[in-house]
Amino acid sequence: MRSLFPLLLASSLLATATGCEKTRIVSSACREDGDCEGGNLCDNYQCVPREAKSCEVVIEGNPILQPSPHTVDFGEVDTQAALTQTITIHNIGNCTLTLFEATLADPAAGFTCDLCDTTFPKEIWPGRSVDIQLSYTPSTVKQAATELTLLSDDKEYSTLRVPIKANYIGTPSLVATPSPVDFGYIAQGRQVRRTLTISNQGTGTAPVTITDVKLEPADTMDFALVPITTLPRELVPVTVDRTAVQSLEVRYTPRTSANHEADLVVTSSKGVITVPLKGTSSAAPKAGASPLMIDLGNVTLGTSAFATLTITNNEGGAPLKVSPAWGGMMFTTDFSITPQLIPDVAPNGYTEVQVQVTATREGVLQAILNLETNDPMKPTISIPVRATGVLGAGGEVVKIEMTYDNGADNAFDNDVRNVDMTLEHPYGYVCNKQTPNPTNWGNFGTASWLAFAPKEEPERIILADSRQDGTYRVQVSYLNDCASLPTELMAGILGISVEALIGYLTGGITIPGQDVGDLIQSLCFDKSGTAVTVKVFINGVLTAEKNTTLGRKGDTTYVLDLIRNNATFSVAP
Template identity: 25%
Template structure:
């Protein structure tokens, strides 16, 4: 397959479409016709529209390979007559006569009659950077017959674009990378040259389109008019014109036309401050980050004089950390910086002791506003340290019991502690099992911890041992070991329970009863009676209720705290709310609310109107609010009443040792 070029009105915009060439296409038709003889209807001939009479060029455009100033290249184009009528050449010219890098020479001097065809030679000799704009060879013509009539060819023009082949790529370079205008008084100005070059190759030029500045006192005064050929350069004058006493710093962005060439950034500085002015880079100070203990590291702080007078540095020292030291260049004890001059102060970190770095490098200067100039220095000298319990002892565990104990691993050092492994070492009893293991590896910052559990199954009598191995990156030791002990025992030996009277009926350790004020809420004998009553435990009946007293409607309030430690436990609380006589207002407003972390704890409120508190309970006007909040306001007088509040747990809910708080107020 050969490419067929389909060209529109402008030859430079030609598009190439892959397909058979006319010659190959014709051969294919002939072969197809031979094969089809006697097999099908004859194929009608293809009719091609004739070219309109006039002139045409071959080739349609000229592409010059000459790329550098001083080269010389000549290309020929043939102007050919189309049709039988004679044509007259009126002129052979360039579309841009002032483009002197091009010259033409024609075999036929206009005006003249065309004898089938003639040749035009175009010579290209670049003399500098590429110039914007297109150039074309123009050949204008008309019908050569002096007589008007049918078939006369109208005047026309052949246009042959002259193209420069682009090779290589432009590269924008600007120097110096830092322009220093020095000290300039407010109201005055100073200019410096910025050299801009095309460091590219081939004949790809670039045109400087802009020099952007983020500082209004610094900017470009003029831009070059011509493009830059590869290897050429020009100067752009940059100006600094301060209007007030200040330090000025600009980031200049040199751009070329189009978006194919990367812009170049240049830093420009100037000052109109009359006094020496000290500053440091980076402005926020020095951050060493995390440095492993025992590792030496150094960094530098750039100290700059941003003022217009000499800056004297008289001494340098570090305050706040014994791991740090600072020196001036060549260990000088003092030095002087000219306006906008800078010097590097070296800071050394020995990392002998771990911990946070929070220190300052202090410089004594002659800056009137910063006689003692401080630069923060931060970081951390890392040495993570793993800490775990010295041992875990289950004590005597009745046979048949399964107990768990928590284990905590904590980072008490500095930096990140990586926990890589948690295992029971070889030789540990298989009656011990690690539970609630986290995904490893796991990182712990300072004071962070991870938790797991070790389980012991008392399946046999006698002492049993295991060792937990904790693998970390602790520089003091990669492996931390925690001894674990337990003794499987008889019920009589291992059944003493906390806050409880034990029972060994059937050789099974259980709770016979709890000590006064204690309850076995979770039903687990291993932890004894774990739930303690808060104060006095009210009963479920009126006779066992807790009486809060009388509540006049003057804002009197009171709270009561309790627990419901066993199933079907109910607490009863009573009080009398007094509706006092008030001129022009009724302040009677009884409010009762219940708060508890256990959502299954609820309340019901009852009230019985009476002028005085009664010892009997009347469960009238029941109200059991879902919100656990109750309110009853006055009706204008005579609302005195006894109130009964029953606190209970929803049917089917498991008991907990979570307390509740009952709040009561009136008025």
């Protein structure tokens, strides 16, 4: 059929030249289907009825379905946000193609198809195409695959399958710990250092690359970042490589007497994280304690007495940090303090702790409670504590103490070896860290377990008010044999601060969702056995001392038997 377009063009020019009103001389002229009325098709610049392209009308009509692309690969995916790709299905035949159905083979694979949920059949005229939007939303780390099945009247391929796949490798999550960083009070001109760790707390194997670390403002004179020479650095999730932790050192040296702030800015392939930094040299904390001497009075053996100690930060300009430690020539583990990890005291605030004694021997009991603070004028407040143990109507009181080799006892270092002690009563009920104050011992007495911060050592168990003979057993278990483990590394892998890690290891806090014991073991740089010493005191008299050696994590042994016979305790030889 000859085209009418030249005639239309000539008519248009004529109308323009004569100033006449423009009119469409041929109503069927078109450039696209939208130019045609009544749903007709534009074919060779003419509007024709759709039926004219039916395969029953077209001589040797042959609809041909061609998808583009032939396969869809979302590739490696490291986000759980929905991703989309488009498939275009073309009819490259010479007559109308009828699409009867579009379905996904595995609806649970995480893929969706916008066309699949619409009504069928659908017609695709020759030379035309239809877009299908595919979406992928991953849920679990895995390789996902399915097929888009297209059913049509294509004579050669009436069923056409388009493979679809994606590989969700997890989602990276860059975490800096601690965040924020509060240096607290530091005197002008002095310096304090803090170590931060950056780790990938994400899922699967999805990596993230640290490209830059800097301080803002860049001209800060009070904070300094030790240069990092390992950038860029790719970090896989710590669940894949537990040593994939980047350590940073930030220093605070106040040049002026003021409050100071800055930001540590970490740039990565997945964006930017900011760690606020602050410190002050304008006003020091002012530590106070009341009373400055504690006398718990007469305490019947096997019972406890308490006193409240108030710690203040009156007129202080910065939070007061306090760390308690027991000392004195006559210190006994009969004394304890709760909580053992004292929270910071806000300016013009206070906190209360309980000082306790559980008397296990007759006579004067005394110790010094040292409160180590960040008050430059009072770095240590020493409080004498005393009590007098007196005999009561009950039976003998037994105290069992355990110590073991694990580095310095009064400081948290890289030695995280840990041994726990358990006292079993004659029928197998226990008193230990998990059950520190059992209530089901009946006539076999009242037992209580306690461990001392910061390293949960020494441990002691007190047994009082036993009214029935039997044999008790003392067991020790080696929980961790790591003699050398950088605490910053472990804290970074857990995504917590070193302070929180110390709190966990001393029993002060919990870390949900983390098997810290397995983590410690997997990171050990140096494993070692430990020598364990168990002492038994009966009414304050050292009755027995047993030594044993635990070679590795998991070792458990019974150290001694404690026998009650005719209301008298003894230790089996």
